[in-house]
Amino acid sequence: MTVKFLYFAWVREKIGAAEEHVVLPVDVRTVADVLAWQATRGDTYAAVFTAAGIIRVAVDQAHAQPAASIGGAREIAFFPPVTGG
Amino acid sequence: MVVRVQTADFDVGAELTAFTAGRTDIGAVVTFTGLVRGEANGRELRCMTLEHYPGMTEAELQRIDAEAHRRWPLQSSLIVHRIGTLHPGDNIVLVMAASPHRLVAFEAAAFLMDYLKSKAPFWKKEVAVDGTGSWVDARDSDADALGRWS
Incomplete structure (x- = not known):
């Protein structure tokens, strides 16, 4: 399954890319599986994704909890807790 | 019922005039404006950059707005959030809520802001006057504020 990954804020800066296709x-x-998998993709990813519980995930542009399925997802975004307003 | 994400500034007076134009049923409008403070963690701020997730931002603001309308008998609502580079004193966010009586408008405006701060995908990066940049950390008090609506 090919999925578009998006990165925002300091996650984007540390990964060094705004998006990639994987x-x-x-x-x-x-969601928990994909976070764990990201941490296995080399030192840069490990440094970002082993900070368990910090990185938030959206699946197809909606917030998703760790137990949520990513089956059929086209776009998965990874980002720190939001700070707008 | 209207959600906008924009780099341009907004005029609170003009927005309020447009918000109630032609309406005689509205009895109360609560308006919240968020501004850029000139100080962050004891350091003087030069500017901040607001990044967002195009597509999800609009979708999430619509979901938050729909939830407010599900919970309260709102007559109208407006959310405007700026992105890009902002300076101390600049407007960041505008929320308006209209209802026949004030209590609903006060509560719904507070709800919209609390949900926006914890759910809408915006991120602030502050640049101090010495040029050092740092991403703003989420505040526990924002998560606590959300809890009072559950």
Whole structure:
């Protein structure tokens, strides 16, 4: 499954890209799975994604909790807690 | 019922005039304006940059607005949020809520701001007068504010 990943704020700066297209392993099924998988993609990703509980996730432009399925997702975004307003 | 994300400034008076134009049923409008403060964590601020998630931002603001209308008998609502580079004293965000009586308008405006601050995908990066930039951390008090509506 090919999915578009988006990164925002300091997550974008640390990863060094605003977006990338990735092929997800078939056993990556939930938001928690994709966060864990990201942490295995090298030192840069590990540094960002092992800070468990900090990175927020949106699936197809809606907030998603760790247990949520990513089945059929076209766009998954990773970002720090929001600070607008 | 109207949600806008824009780089341009907004005029609170003009927005209020347009918001109530032609209406004789509205009895109360509560208006909230958020501004850029010139100080952050004890440091003087030169400017800040507001980044957002195009597409999700508008969708999330619509969801927040719809939830406010589900909870209160609002006659009208408006959310305007700026993005890009802003300086101390600049407007950041505008929320308006209209109802026949004041209590609903006060509560709904507070709800809209609390939800916006915890859910809408905006991120602030502050630049101090010495040129150092830092991403603003989310505040526990914002999450606490959300809790009072659950």
